[in-house]
Ligand code: 13P
């Protein structure tokens with residue numbers, strides 16, 4: 107891949123400061139953990155609830171979701187599962203936009219989250235009023251927003267996308283001759299822009315986890331492990347993406363780890379994904395792509411501080427009390443549901459096309 111200057115495509119928009127909490131990992135002894143798991147299993151049945159977890163949550167939560175008929179996946183698939191599952195309550199272990207997406211799509215269901223402070227730097231860096239003003243300045247452009255945004259920002263959009271479908275969707279919109287506003291992730295936006303050549307105005311948000319991956323460190327690590335394939339989530343900077351063998355959503359990266367013949371992988375995404383990668387490819391070796399280094403300038407050190415807010419204790423508590431319910435203003439929900447449904451419909455059509463092509 108050729109070198110690429112992201113800045114040339116970035117609209118002059120100030121970077122919004124985002125407060126990043128420290129990453130606190132829940133610690134439990136074996137007895138405590140076993141007792142909590144048993145209590146949660148019982149409560150999920152009693153409350154008619156399903157646990158839907160993101161790959162970046164702890165191994166305990168992921169295993170519990172899978173063992174109880176719930177689901178673990180990327181943000182696109184979590185949304186899809188929420189609409190298909192019959193449970194009257196969804197407990198979303200992830201970050202708030204994931205809980206909100208579940209509620210927007212399923213207003214009749216109760217949606218709970220272990221911790222409502224589990225935010226996302228992309229969501230926090232894109233306040234609805236400022237974003238609406240930005241869109242109002244460019245009324246001729248189609249507004250495409252990443253799923254990692256608030257309900258109000260989604261309500262102002264024409265399309266919602268996730269990393270798993272971004273390239274396909276932007277190519278589709280380009281075929282219709284549309285020019286875009288893209289928000290909030292400037293790195294993913296710059297990557298999509300480079301791959302598609304589409305005219306996009308980018309909001310200047312970023313993910314604190316992926317932004318910390320360092321191109322120089324990655325180059326050095328690759329030199330020490332020339333046999334390793336490099337897997338990169340597209341929220342990473344372009345000079346990191348440029349070194350990737352595979353760029354994709356969390357699901358795509360897990361799939362690459364499973365299917366590529368390589369034995370060793372360097373992975374630039376939240377290190378919680380290693381749990382699933384190791385499960386699907388137990389004989390393979392996974393190395394963390396370097397951030398600025400522990401104790402230096404990396405803020406998250408390859409693990410999302412907000413994802414880490416999900417634990418067994420607060421999960422048991424919300425199931426017990428019904429606290430931390432996601433509630434969304436109905437007028438906003440009605441507008442936000444349109445671009446999300448458009449996304450799910452588009453994703454389903456793509457899937458059918460791919461399946462059809464494979465059958466042919
Ligand atoms: P995925 O949709 O690839 O799971 O990404 C969500 C996310 O928040 C990555 O940081």
Ligand code: SF4
Nearest residue numbers: 201226227313315410
């Ligand atoms: Fe948001 Fe980054 Fe955390 Fe994903 S890893 S939820 S994009 S802050």
